[in-house]
Amino acid sequence: MAKLLYIEASPRKERSHSIAVANAFLDAYAAAHPGDTIDRLDLWAETLPAFDGAMLDAKYAILHGEQPGTAEQAAWGEVERVVARFTSADKYLISIPMWNFGLPYVMKHYIDIVTQPGLTFSFSPDSGYAGLVDGPVAVVYASGGAYHEGSGAEAFDLQKPALEGWLAFVGLTEVTRIIVAPTLAGAEDVERARASASDAARAQAARF
Ligand SMILES: Cc1cc2nc3c(=O)[nH]c(=O)nc-3n(C[C@H](O)[C@H](O)[C@H](O)COP(=O)(O)O)c2cc1C
Numbered sequence: 001m002a003k004l005l006y007i008e009a010s011p012r013k014e015r016s017h018s019i020a021v022a023n024a025f026l027d028a029y030a031a032a033h034p035g036d037t038i039d040r041l042d043l044w045a046e047t048l049p050a051f052d053g054a055m056l057d058a059k060y061a062i063l064h065g066e067q068p069g070t071a072e073q074a075a076w077g078e079v080e081r082v083v084a085r086f087t088s089a090d091k092y093l094i095s096i097p098m099w100n101f102g103l104p105y106v107m108k109h110y111i112d113i114v115t116q117p118g119l120t121f122s123f124s125p126d127s128g129y130a131g132l133v134d135g136p137v138a139v140v141y142a143s144g145g146a147y148h149e150g151s152g153a154e155a156f157d158l159q160k161p162a163l164e165g166w167l168a169f170v171g172l173t174e175v176t177r178i179i180v181a182p183t184l185a186g187a188e189d190v191e192r193a194r195a196s197a198s199d200a201a202r203a204q205a206a207r208f
Helices: 017-032 053-063 070-087 105-114 159-169 186-207
Strands: 003-008 037-042 091-097 121-124 128-131 137-142 174-180
Touching: 003 017, 017 091, 017 137, 017 174, 017 186, 053 070, 070 105, 091 159, 091 186, 105 159, 128 159, 137 159, 159 174, 174 186
Parallel strands: 003 037, 003 091, 091 137, 137 174
Antiparallel strands: 121 128
């Protein structure tokens, strides 16, 4: 029995295109994998800790190969709790809107909490950095505009390189893109984009 972690990054809920397509994925996934567990992580409902103070000091202590003090260890426990939920999954689904060409800040906050030495990546002077997480990832990307190859707007799209650069850093290199775009366009174009993304999501979920 596998565990799928679904990370949701839009606050728009029933109005959200990325969530609607992710829900199509999840319905198809549940039908195809009835024994699996789905853990829904709504980043807008989570209270993630500020990454500062003792928590930040703990990270630097670990990076320098030092023993964190008592306050740092206590703060690090919170990081470990958030990371444990992330790394306990076998597979990942992420739905993510484009905000100002990149990621919504809740996703960046989550990345800053879970990207930690000894937990999700390692470093050694001989072999450099290595990701410690594995499993396939499906990502539903939503954007108001369209940034596909040939659109002329490719260079503005910092959403996919930011997310996939991070995923690769922690070891998640098997990524499938499901794109719902443009979502700020005429009703027919939006409907077409959403229907085709939902079809792609269902097909992907059945073999995920
Ligand atoms: C704060 C904010 C910034 C946005 N910035 C961009 C942008 O840079 N490029 C773009 O194409 N769309 C942008 N949009 C539009 C969203 O990407 C679009 O509405 C998308 O459908 C949001 O995903 P959702 O429907 O899942 O919430 C932005 C929307 C918001 C709220």
